[in-house]
Amino acid sequence: MSHILVVDDDARMRMMLRRGLEFEGHLVLEAETGSEALNLLRTRNILLVILDITMPDLSGLEVLKKVRSSSEHIPVILLTAKDHPDDHVYGLESGADDYITKPFYFDVLLARVRLILKRFQPDTKQELRHADLHLDLQRHQVTRSGRILGLSPLEFRLLQCFMENPERVFTKPMLLDRVWGMDYFGDVNVVEVAISALRQKLEEGGASRLIHTIRGAGYILRED
Known part of the structure; x- marks a missing residue:
């Protein structure tokens, strides 16, 4: 079965996202670092990535670059405290499918997740x-x-x-x-x-x- 991958070095943020997404019926995997995220992307069936930018090893943008260098397009939402317009532009131009700044309303994030999944899985059996x-x-x-x-x-x-x-x-x-x-x-x-x-x-x-x-x-x- 496919999972949503939540990548953030903040354990509380990961827990909050996981609980909310699981309540909506999604399967969720967590990664604390960029390296851990890349390993899960290689070994698991990932439906969507919710990705922080600032992390201790690889940044979210480095992870995004590696994801985009692969042949398969996995949708990525950047979820970050970087709220300058230039950061938005750079993130989207780097290949992110959406860019959401912290703090955020979970209902808004959930709506974006639904929209992206619908766009990337139009033929998914409902x-x-x-x-x-x-x-x-x-x-x-x-x-x-x-x-x-x-x-x-x-x-x-x-x-x-x-x-x-x-x-x-x-x-x-x-x-x-x-x-x-x-x-x-x-x-x-x-x-x-x-x-x-x-x-x-x-x-x-x-x-x-x-x-x-x-x-x-x-x-x-x-x-x-």
């Missing part, structure tokens, strides 16, 4: 269906047989992972990587707890089971 289950990515809503299910952001991402890959077995480590992110180092049993909570909501009212346990392997989305 709805997923499996059996009588319907997941609407745009409305962030799940229904089963027309009944709206009240899923948490984590449960939504977990179900999305299964619905994008029906009939595929996922191990707990695979789900941790795709749904919780590679920087999660907590108890692997959170997967089992989350699956149980998701099943309860999917099977409310006596509905049939769709997420099955494959003993010794993991979990799979399929109809019986």
